[in-house]
Amino acid sequence: MAPVADTPYNLSMPRAVKKSATTPERDILKLIPADEHRAQPKSRRIGIHTSTAGGVETSAERAWRLGCNTLQIFSSSPRMWRPFDISAAQCEAMLRLRQQYDLKPLVIHANYLINVAGTDPEMLEKSVNALRAEMERAISIQAEYVVLHPGSFRSCTREQGIANACAAISRASDGLNMEQNGLTLLIENTAGAEFSLGSSFESVAELIAALRAHVPVASCIDTCHTHVKGYDIVSEAGYEETMRNLDATVGLANVRVWHCNDAKAACGSKLDRHDSIGKGTIGAEPFRRLLHDPRHAHAAFILETPVDEPFDDLHNVEALKALAE
Numbered sequence: 001m002a003p004v005a006d007t008p009y010n011l012s013m014p015r016a017v018k019k020s021a022t023t024p025e026r027d028i029l030k031l032i033p034a035d036e037h038r039a040q041p042k043s044r045r046i047g048i049h050t051s052t053a054g055g056v057e058t059s060a061e062r063a064w065r066l067g068c069n070t071l072q073i074f075s076s077s078p079r080m081w082r083p084f085d086i087s088a089a090q091c092e093a094m095l096r097l098r099q100q101y102d103l104k105p106l107v108i109h110a111n112y113l114i115n116v117a118g119t120d121p122e123m124l125e126k127s128v129n130a131l132r133a134e135m136e137r138a139i140s141i142q143a144e145y146v147v148l149h150p151g152s153f154r155s156c157t158r159e160q161g162i163a164n165a166c167a168a169i170s171r172a173s174d175g176l177n178m179e180q181n182g183l184t185l186l187i188e189n190t191a192g193a194e195f196s197l198g199s200s201f202e203s204v205a206e207l208i209a210a211l212r213a214h215v216p217v218a219s220c221i222d223t224c225h226t227h228v229k230g231y232d233i234v235s236e237a238g239y240e241e242t243m244r245n246l247d248a249t250v251g252l253a254n255v256r257v258w259h260c261n262d263a264k265a266a267c268g269s270k271l272d273r274h275d276s277i278g279k280g281t282i283g284a285e286p287f288r289r290l291l292h293d294p295r296h297a298h299a300a301f302i303l304e305t306p307v308d309e310p311f312d313d314l315h316n317v318e319a320l321k322a323l324a325e
């Protein structure tokens with residue numbers, strides 16, 4: 001049987017070449033015994049998108065063994081509409097392990113099928129229900145953030161897309177008391193595919209401004225998406241210029257999560273292919289700059305890098321930790 005894809009990187013690849021950290025030979029739970037866990041970072045919150053194979057609480061154990069102090073997970077199958085519940089016992093186990101291992105924040109990446117920006121009523125209905133279920137699960141496991149790709153407005157205008165997204169998100173969150181439950185929705189910038197909302201910082205900021213009346217909302221910025229969209233984060237001057245731009249639009253204080261991914265494709269290519277830190281077209285130095293920038297000290301830095309070989313996840317976490325020192 002084909003392995004279940006469980007990293008955002010895998011989801012953007014053709015089914016035949018999907019690789020996963022869930023397959024036994026790459027699963028860190030089998031590769032690193034509990035008493036050999038790696039040391040956690042000291043100066044920054046650093047983590048990786050982590051498998052929940054075997055139950056949601058196993059992700060906390062994986063993050064701990066990898067030496068993380070934050071993590072991101074999928075709360076259900078990322079490419080199925082199937083309803084999914086997390087048991088009370090699993091929620092308790094997750095919370096206990098997160099406290100024991102000092103893992104925070106907990107970030108949930110929303111299902112990839114969700115599109116809140118379109119106009120097709122059936123698709124919108126499914127998306128509202130799926131997003132609501134994501135937020136309900138997030139509250140039940142006390143996650144701090146749900147990361148959402150704003151979606152595509154192919155069938156209508158941009159303005160209508162934003163209006164659709166606001167209406168759908170407002171319906172999905174109706175009565176959930178996100179604020180009291182400590183849950184914030186994070187809008188992620190995209191790689192720049194045609195008709196996708198949120199590929200420019202201005203577009204992310206516009207969406208956040210429109211959503212503010214409905215939900216606690218901030219943003220997640222992905223380094224790979226930023227780079228392939230055409231922003232310069234590689235040269236020192238380019239990094240400063242890009243941060244000035246991000247601050248003037250989204251606001252750096254609103255960037256709560258940085259997805260730290262190197263890129264397989266060139267700056268401006270709009271091709272979303274994540275690579276290991278230091279191995280791609282971004283290279284290691286920009287990540288050092290990002291991690292040392294005091295304007296991001298409040299943020300969590302989370303990898304979504306491919307796990308093609310055993311320990312690829314560990315190597316990326318260690319690379320990011322070394323660059324943060």
Ligand SMILES: [Zn+2]
Pocket residue numbers: 008188222259304
């Ligand atoms: Zn991302």
Ligand SMILES: [Zn+2]
Pocket residue numbers: 008222224225272273274
């Ligand atoms: Zn991506």
